[in-house]
Amino acid sequence: MTRFRPVSMVAVCASVLILTSHSAIAGTQRASAVNIDDIGMFASGPLGSARNSGDTRQSIGCYTAADAGSDSVGLCQAVDANGVGRQCYTYDPQVMATIRSLNGDSYLLFYWNSDGSCSGVSVSNRSDYQPK
């Protein structure tokens, strides 16, 4: 019959403790890629994961611009790992407000209409998305 020596027991316990404590400190993490769905006419993905992705193609985000005296315009774009790009534009003040809540660690989801205008934009700011 094999007997565990005290030193081995301590090593095993320490390993378990280290492994479990790592996940406890890290919290929930998500690292999904930029996704484009032409049937649903939407694109989505976390900004941080897109930036940190292994390929050099992925990107997702929005631009806002306004010239003095003119209406603000927003443009959201996504490029997936295959280099396929989609975008939508908007002048809608409510959609613009949502776009302005975007930050470097957000998760962005945008829908487009057949004329290229944005039918909706969603921004999630959560701890489990990969930071830039």
Place this chain on the structure above:
Amino acid sequence: MLEAAKRASEAITSEAAMGRVAVVIALTVAAITAATLILDSRHERTAVLEQVRAEHEELIRRMSQMEQMLTSTVNRERAVAPARAELSMDAAPTHDHSAESATADQRAAHEESARAGNALVDNAITAGAWNPSDFGVFVSATRNLSVQEQSKLLERLTTAINANRVRIVSPLGGPE
């Protein structure tokens, strides 16, 4: 005997008279009641008619107010309408009545914006590539166009991108 017969006859005559009086009173009361009901009905009808007439007048007054507000809004819209002519389907610079009333400088600025915006979109479609950093250039170049005109240009560009006819290139100029 004769006396008894006389008293009986007087009693009968008195009862008949009382019966007639009762009938007359009943008829009078009925007539008064009917007249009262008719009068009440007329009063009620008159009150309802008055109410309907008042509501009608109020409705006309409100419609008149709304008409005045609409006229005022239309006049204000016409007064502040920018000298921004609607672009045609191919987003070519055109004139409309508002553009004609604008100054020559405004017309020139408008045409220049339309030309520059069209050139940016045409170049992107011809090259099959759109650099997002050009968005700022686009907004600045098309500042004299209306939202509708800018939308037409963005629609041309965006539908080309979403149909895979134009690629979005990396803003940093790296491989995409």
